[in-house]
Amino acid sequence: MTSSSSVPAVHVNEEVRTALSERRAVVALESTIVVQGLPAPVNLDVADACEAAVRAAGAVPATAGVVAGRAIVGLTRQDLEALADPSRGAAKLSARDLGLATASHTWGATTVAGTIALAHRVGVAVMATGGLGGVHQGASQSFDESADLTALSRTPVLVVASGVKSILDIPATLERLDSLGVPVVGYRTRHFPGFYLEDSGVDLDWSLDEPEQAAAAFAHHRVFSPTGFLLANPVASASALSRDLHDRALAAAREAVRVEGATGQAVTPVMLAAFARVTGGESVRTNRDLVVANAALAGRVAVALASSAT
Numbered sequence: 001m002t003s004s005s006s007v008p009a010v011h012v013n014e015e016v017r018t019a020l021s022e023r024r025a026v027v028a029l030e031s032t033i034v035v036q037g038l039p040a041p042v043n044l045d046v047a048d049a050c051e052a053a054v055r056a057a058g059a060v061p062a063t064a065g066v067v068a069g070r071a072i073v074g075l076t077r078q079d080l081e082a083l084a085d086p087s088r089g090a091a092k093l094s095a096r097d098l099g100l101a102t103a104s105h106t107w108g109a110t111t112v113a114g115t116i117a118l119a120h121r122v123g124v125a126v127m128a129t130g131g132l133g134g135v136h137q138g139a140s141q142s143f144d145e146s147a148d149l150t151a152l153s154r155t156p157v158l159v160v161a162s163g164v165k166s167i168l169d170i171p172a173t174l175e176r177l178d179s180l181g182v183p184v185v186g187y188r189t190r191h192f193p194g195f196y197l198e199d200s201g202v203d204l205d206w207s208l209d210e211p212e213q214a215a216a217a218f219a220h221h222r223v224f225s226p227t228g229f230l231l232a233n234p235v236a237s238a239s240a241l242s243r244d245l246h247d248r249a250l251a252a253a254r255e256a257v258r259v260e261g262a263t264g265q266a267v268t269p270v271m272l273a274a275f276a277r278v279t280g281g282e283s284v285r286t287n288r289d290l291v292v293a294n295a296a297l298a299g300r301v302a303v304a305l306a307s308s309a310t
């Protein structure tokens with residue numbers, strides 16, 4: 001392992017840098033979903049579709065990751081392919097890992113927590129993902145709670161997600177977001193989305209109907225609070241899993257974690273892979289559809305935010 005003691009910069013590609021300097025809309029995208037969350041070859045197609053959705057909304061996409069120790073906002077397609085190459089063994093980087101990864105010239109994909117840390121550092125205020133991490137089932141024993149939650153509590157970035165992954169303890173996750181002071185706002189719904197399902201069964205206090213309203217609410221929120229903001233966008237009903245198939249896959253996913261003895265960062269990827277197996281790939285299509293829709297919505301919110309700031 002080589003090491004470097006110089007202070008690391010976050011590298012921003014030229015298109016993103018120009019957009020930021022002209023105060024145009026930029027949307028950060030994560031790379032963990034591509035590298036650890038979805039199977040090849042769909043993963044790179046999803047990455048392309050997310051970037052295209054952001055552009056179609058009039059914003060510039062900026063996918064984050066760490067390439068040979070360089071923290072980057074605005075990965076090239078080549079960077080992303082290299083990160084997703086299994087022989088590279090890219091790490092999964094949360095906020096806690098970024099300095100270690102840059103200091104040790106590591107390759108790594110960033111989670112929501114890692115991505116918002118980089119995005120905020122360079123002035124990007126909106127990101128899209130599939131499902132936020134959260135409190136795992138049995139967390140009162142295991143203490144397994146995604147660092148996405150605490151990262152959102154200290155990083156003023158608006159994240160568009162289809163709720164939190166349905167493998168989690170959703171009511172407990174919402175209680176934690178409440179304690180952490182992170183607003184959770186349903187997009188055109190009063191029901192918290194259930195990732196693969198439209199509705200998790202938990203009601204929300206707030207709902208907004210237009211991207212402009214979300215942008216305004218986030219702009220106001222930033223005056224009063226240093227936290228991020230969760231805009232919860234349910235999967236389209238035509239793309240959702242049926243409740244029955246979902247529940248069968250969930251049982252199998254829990255069993256897979258138990259049998260494989262997965263802990264820590266491995267839990268979420270093992271469960272997502274079990275879902276893909278049990279649903280014959282249907283969960284992967286659902287995941288693709290929802291994350292692309294979230295990228296499109298994030299693009300519209302970023303455009304509204306940029307035009308209200310000028």
Ligand code: PSU
Nearest residue numbers: 032033037111112130131133146265268
């Ligand atoms: N959304 C998806 N698929 C994913 C993720 C989000 O549709 O794989 C990733 C994100 O990077 C999120 C991470 O931050 O899962 C949560 O992992 P953990 O539970 O280990 O914190």
Ligand code: MN
Nearest residue numbers: 144145146264
């Ligand atoms: Mn965890």
